[in-house]
Structure formats: C-alpha cells, structure tokens
Amino acid sequence: MTDLAYGTKSGPVSNVAAAPAAVRMTSISKSFGGVRALDGVDFEVLPGEVHALLGGNGAGKSTILKVLNGVHKPDAGTVEVNGRVLTAHTPEESRAAGIAMNYQEMSLIPTLTVAQNVFLTREARTGQGLIDDKEAERLTAQIFDLLEVQVDPRARVGDLGAGQKQLTEIAKAIGKDAKVLVLDEPSTALAVSDVERLFIFLRKLKAKGVAIIYVSHRMDEIARIADRATILRDGRHVITAPLSELPIDKMIEHIVGKRSKGLADVVRSDMARGEVLLELKNVTGLHKPDNLSLAVHRGEVVGLAGLLGSGRSATARVISGVEPAIRGEILVKGQPVTLRKAGDAIAAGVALVPEDRARQGVIPAHSVASNLTLGILDRLQRGGLEDRAKVREVADAQIARLSIKTASRDHAVSTLSGGNQQKVVIGKWLALDPDVLVLDEPTAGIDIGSKSEIIRLVRDLAAQGKAIVFISSELSELLVACDRIVVMADGRAHFDRPRAAFDDPEVPEHDSGHRLQAAERKLQVAIQQALTAGQERSHV
Structure with missing residues (x-):
C-alpha cells in the first residue's frame, strides 16, 4: 500500500470548464412507495471543482447521492463517472469508479480503532496476507497530518467526541484516494478551526x-x-x-421556491395564551440542550427551528424524560419535576410524539384500536382483564376526534396511509389527556394533504388548551403551525420570536403563497445567523 501524497497548490485547476465531466447524471428519477424522490434530475460535476449540492429537507439531495454511490438503483436515467457509464448500480461499482462518500449518518464501528475504521474492507496486509494494523495506523496518521488535525489512530472510536468522530469519517473517505469525493454535511460536529483545516485540505x-x-x-x-x-x-x-451568480439571498430564494398551496391555505387564527404549562430554566442535557430556557403557555404552539445537530430533538427527549437533564430546572404547571424516564414525564402530564413513527410510535401489525389505547390499558380493565367495550369506546372516540380514515378500528395500523398512522400516534397520547404535547417531526414522510390535516389538528389541540412544542425541518410547517418560533444552534436558543415577526409587510395579506415564501426566507436567514453565532461562541 502506497503512501498518500496530495499536492499543495491552492485554488481550482486551470481551465476547469474545458475538462470532461467527473460526474454526469442525466434524467435521474427515483420513487419510494409511490413517492417520487427524484424527477428527471440532471447533475454534473467537473474535475478540480468544489460543487455544492443544496436544497431543503426532502429536496432529493441524499437520494441522488445514494444513486451516485450505488446504494439506490435509479428507476430511470444514466450515471457516468469520468466518461464510464455505471450499469450495476452497486456500492462496489461506484467505489471501483473512484467515488468515496462521507455520509451524514456516520458509518463508523464504535468498537474498532480509528485506523481500523478508516481502512475497513480495504485493510493493509503483511507480506503473508495478514491484517497489518501498524501500517493502517501509519497511513491514518498521514491523513490526519495532511488535515493538520490531531486524532489518535489507535483510539477506540466509541471513546471519541463528536468532532473527532466526524474527522475520522472524513479521513475514511479521503483515504480511498478518490477521483470524486462526496462530503455530506461534513462540518456538522467540527470546531471552527477544524473546518478551516478541512477547507485548506479540500483546496489541495x-x-x-x-x-x-x-x-x-x-x-x-x-x-x-x-x-x-x-x-x-x-x-x-x-x-x-x-x-459568483448565487449570493446567499438568491440561494435561499431558490431553495425555498413557491410553497404548496396546501400549507399556504391553512387558516391561522390567533389564540389567547393561558398560564405557563411548561418551563425550562437553564436546562442542560447529557449532550444537548445547553443552558436552555424556554416557556410554553396553555393554548400556544412553540416551534423549534434549526439544522441537524442544533439540539431540537435532544430538547424534546429531555422534556419527555427519555434523556435526563444534568443541570437546570423543569417545571410543569408551575411545579418542579424530576424526569428520569418517560414514565415520569407522562405522570407529570407531558407526552412525546417521537420522530420515528414506525419504530417508536406505533406497533404496525396491531390494530388501530390496540394502538390508540396502548398508553391507557391500565384504565381499560375490569377484574384484571381488558374491557373490550371500553377499548372500542375510546378507540371510536379518538378515530372520530382525529378524523382517522380506516375501514375498521380492527384493521392493522400498517394498512393506513402515513398521515393516518401519524394521527394514530397522536391519538394514543391524547388518550392520556396530557397538558403538554411534544411533536418531533410530526409530518415526516406524509403527503402534503395529510400535512395540512396534521397542522390543523395541532392548531385545534392548542385551541383546546394544550401547550405544544412543535419540531420540524420544514420551515413552512413551522410558520403555519406555530405562534412563536425559537431558533436553535449548538444546543442553545439564539432567537425567540413571535410568528408575525417573519412576515414581510410589503407582501399583501391576501397573497398567502408569496407571504409564506417570504416568511420562510426570513426564517432561513435567522437559522443561518444562529449558526454563525454558535460557531463564534465555540471558537471563543
């Protein structure tokens, strides 16, 4: 195995525009379960250029990269790498073509060392064909020297901090001596100084x-x-x-685009706020949030906005007792509570609708009635046995209340659409009659019509006196669903603004589509400002 040796010249290769394409993807389409993730997309990258791939959540970025990397086979279209058409559409074919990818979801094995992860599946070998860990450690040290960062190649990955794990993931991709290097959110867990070193190396x-x-x-x-x-x-x-033709405001405009009328036409009405039902005072979790203070009133929907790693979901887990708070105070209806587990939060009147509906929200093979009453089975018993009449009564009431579309309460949840499955998850927790409802990505993976229904339901629940924490990666959803939006970065709240603060007075109120689009651009800018503030704080 040869030593790694990269040039030191900075700046782009001369006459890049005249070079043949390193990647040419033509008319790529891909669908999952009837949902079209890519629709005739063209994508071309030249040798010696850094090409940014941008878009909002659900835009298709991860899907097209997984097509390039052989994880997904396209339904239509062609993929060429340095003039060679890929036909097998497998990871092995993509690697052979010179593609290396640093995934947003880390692919490291925590029980192996840094060097063993970097050279996994392509291990250094001795003359006798045995795995040579010493050589792998030497080559890994070379990569980190080129990056000008310090990570011990012999350290166990499970013992590393988030930033060092991210650097190991990047080293794993770089170590393949690739012709095409794909970096998916590489700086998420990096300190400002490490990002600078990464940029220097990318220019090399x-x-x-x-x-x-x-x-x-x-x-x-x-x-x-x-x-x-x-x-x-x-x-x-x-x-x-x-x-040079895409200043940041223009990028944001293209990313946001015109929003679907399905959300723009959701009618919002202001609601009277009651007393504070949930309050966080300088709360810090095991990882995140960091010194977070937050108050949510009766009849109010408070949105948490931010990028991956901002601390939104971690905050939801702390509020709902899934993860402990190590500092600070949590109060529900003015009373301090200690939340060591989810049961503590439920007893205090706090319920979480989790992000992963299929694994954490429902039991797909069980009936709609069974899922809707899962949280209150102890209340639906007579003589120690399930009172089926009560189960039917509660299930039917929730089906009617939430307009769940199902042929029968006895049908398996797996037979329902994604939107109706999500209503079942919400209904399960509403059966407990919580005071505080925490919704983590409640519309993920459902169609626009169902999204509008869920958001209307959220607004109705707030009108009924619930205090709701609403987390979404879709900025338009936050703007339609929420009365107040808290923008997070690095586990902290950087902005806490009423929903009306994002409206543009220049856009007429009757033009709901453009009004929502303008508000989304403002929220996107606020997220970028929070991100910059978080980076500056970590740099200090």
Missing part, C-alpha cells in the same frame, strides 16, 4: 483534479469553498450556477 485535493461534491446547510461555508452550486427542490433540478 481540488488542485490535484479531484471533484468534490459538498453538501451543507451552512450558506457561509458554501460561499467560501464552492465553485458552483446545484439546487434541488421537491426532487427536481432548480438551477446550476457559479457561486
């Missing part, structure tokens, strides 16, 4: 002619490192242009 790779696809929600990073950008929206190609 660029000078050697390596094509780099860089995915990030951090617009300031994109503006500094990328030569061109491609923006996707709703599974379609929107624009490919040099960064």
Whole structure:
C-alpha cells in the first residue's frame, strides 16, 4: 500500500470548464412507495471543482447521492463517472469508479480503532496476507497530518467526541484516494478551526483534479469553498450556477421556491395564551440542550427551528424524560419535576410524539384500536382483564376526534396511509389527556394533504388548551403551525420570536403563497445567523 501524497497548490485547476465531466447524471428519477424522490434530475460535476449540492429537507439531495454511490438503483436515467457509464448500480461499482462518500449518518464501528475504521474492507496486509494494523495506523496518521488535525489512530472510536468522530469519517473517505469525493454535511460536529483545516485540505485535493461534491446547510461555508452550486427542490433540478451568480439571498430564494398551496391555505387564527404549562430554566442535557430556557403557555404552539445537530430533538427527549437533564430546572404547571424516564414525564402530564413513527410510535401489525389505547390499558380493565367495550369506546372516540380514515378500528395500523398512522400516534397520547404535547417531526414522510390535516389538528389541540412544542425541518410547517418560533444552534436558543415577526409587510395579506415564501426566507436567514453565532461562541 502506497503512501498518500496530495499536492499543495491552492485554488481550482486551470481551465476547469474545458475538462470532461467527473460526474454526469442525466434524467435521474427515483420513487419510494409511490413517492417520487427524484424527477428527471440532471447533475454534473467537473474535475478540480468544489460543487455544492443544496436544497431543503426532502429536496432529493441524499437520494441522488445514494444513486451516485450505488446504494439506490435509479428507476430511470444514466450515471457516468469520468466518461464510464455505471450499469450495476452497486456500492462496489461506484467505489471501483473512484467515488468515496462521507455520509451524514456516520458509518463508523464504535468498537474498532480509528485506523481500523478508516481502512475497513480495504485493510493493509503483511507480506503473508495478514491484517497489518501498524501500517493502517501509519497511513491514518498521514491523513490526519495532511488535515493538520490531531486524532489518535489507535483510539477506540466509541471513546471519541463528536468532532473527532466526524474527522475520522472524513479521513475514511479521503483515504480511498478518490477521483470524486462526496462530503455530506461534513462540518456538522467540527470546531471552527477544524473546518478551516478541512477547507485548506479540500483546496489541495481540488488542485490535484479531484471533484468534490459538498453538501451543507451552512450558506457561509458554501460561499467560501464552492465553485458552483446545484439546487434541488421537491426532487427536481432548480438551477446550476457559479457561486459568483448565487449570493446567499438568491440561494435561499431558490431553495425555498413557491410553497404548496396546501400549507399556504391553512387558516391561522390567533389564540389567547393561558398560564405557563411548561418551563425550562437553564436546562442542560447529557449532550444537548445547553443552558436552555424556554416557556410554553396553555393554548400556544412553540416551534423549534434549526439544522441537524442544533439540539431540537435532544430538547424534546429531555422534556419527555427519555434523556435526563444534568443541570437546570423543569417545571410543569408551575411545579418542579424530576424526569428520569418517560414514565415520569407522562405522570407529570407531558407526552412525546417521537420522530420515528414506525419504530417508536406505533406497533404496525396491531390494530388501530390496540394502538390508540396502548398508553391507557391500565384504565381499560375490569377484574384484571381488558374491557373490550371500553377499548372500542375510546378507540371510536379518538378515530372520530382525529378524523382517522380506516375501514375498521380492527384493521392493522400498517394498512393506513402515513398521515393516518401519524394521527394514530397522536391519538394514543391524547388518550392520556396530557397538558403538554411534544411533536418531533410530526409530518415526516406524509403527503402534503395529510400535512395540512396534521397542522390543523395541532392548531385545534392548542385551541383546546394544550401547550405544544412543535419540531420540524420544514420551515413552512413551522410558520403555519406555530405562534412563536425559537431558533436553535449548538444546543442553545439564539432567537425567540413571535410568528408575525417573519412576515414581510410589503407582501399583501391576501397573497398567502408569496407571504409564506417570504416568511420562510426570513426564517432561513435567522437559522443561518444562529449558526454563525454558535460557531463564534465555540471558537471563543
């Protein structure tokens, strides 16, 4: 195995525009269960350029990269790498073509060392064919030297902090000596100084002619490192242009686009706030949040906005007792509570609708009635046995209350649409009659019509006196569902603003589509500002 040696020249390869494409993806389409994730997308990357791939949640970025990397086979379209058409659409074929990818979801094995992870499946060997861990450690140390960061190649990955794990994931991709390097949100867990070193190294790779696809929600990073950008929206190609033609405000405009009338037409009405039902005072979790203070009133929907790793879901887990708070105080209806487990939160009147509906929210093979009454089985017993008449009564009441579309209460939840499954999850917790409802990505994976129904339901629940914490990666959903929006970054709340603060007075009130679009751009800017503030704080 040869030593790694990268050039040191900075800046793009000269005459990049005349070079043949390192990646050319033509008319790529891909559907999952009837949902079209990509619709005839063209995507081209040149050797020696950093090409940013941008778009909101659900735009199709991860899907097209997984097609390029052989994880997904396209339903239609062609993939070429350095002029070679890929036909097998397998990870092995993509690796052989010179593609290396750093996944957003880390692929590290915590029980192995850093070096063993970096060279997993392509281990260094001795002359006798045995695995040579010492050689792998030496080569891994070389990669980290090139990155100018310090990570011990012999350290067990499970013992590393988030930033060192991220650097190990990047080293794993870099170590493949790739012709095309894909970095999916590489800076999420990195300190500012490590991001700077990563950029220096990427410029070295660029000078050697390596094509780099860089995915990030951090617009300031994109503006500094990328030569061109491609923006996707709703599974379609929107624009490919040099960064000189895409200032940050223009990027945001293309990412947001025109929102579906299904959300823009949801009628919002202001509601009278009651007393504070949930209050966090300087709460810190095991990982996140960090010194977070937050108050949610009766009749109020408070949204948590932010990027991956901002601490939104971690906050939900702390509020609902899934993870402990190590500092600070949590109060429910003015009374301090200690939440060591989910049962403590439920007893205090707090219920969580989790992000992963299929694994954490329902039992798909069980009936609608069984799922709706799962949380209150102890109340639906007579003589120690299930009172089936009571189960039917409660289930039917929730089906009617939430307009759950099912042929029968006895049908398996798996037979329902995604939106109706989500209503079952919400209904299960509403049967407990909680005071505080925490909704983590409640509309993930459901169609626009069902999203509108869920948001209307959330507004109705608040009108009935619930205090609701609403987490979503879809900015339009936050703007339609919430009375107040808290923007988070690095586990902290950087902005806490009423929903009306994001409206543009220049856009007429009757133009709901453009009004929502303008508000979404403002919220996107606030998220970027919070991200910058979080980076500056970590740098200090």
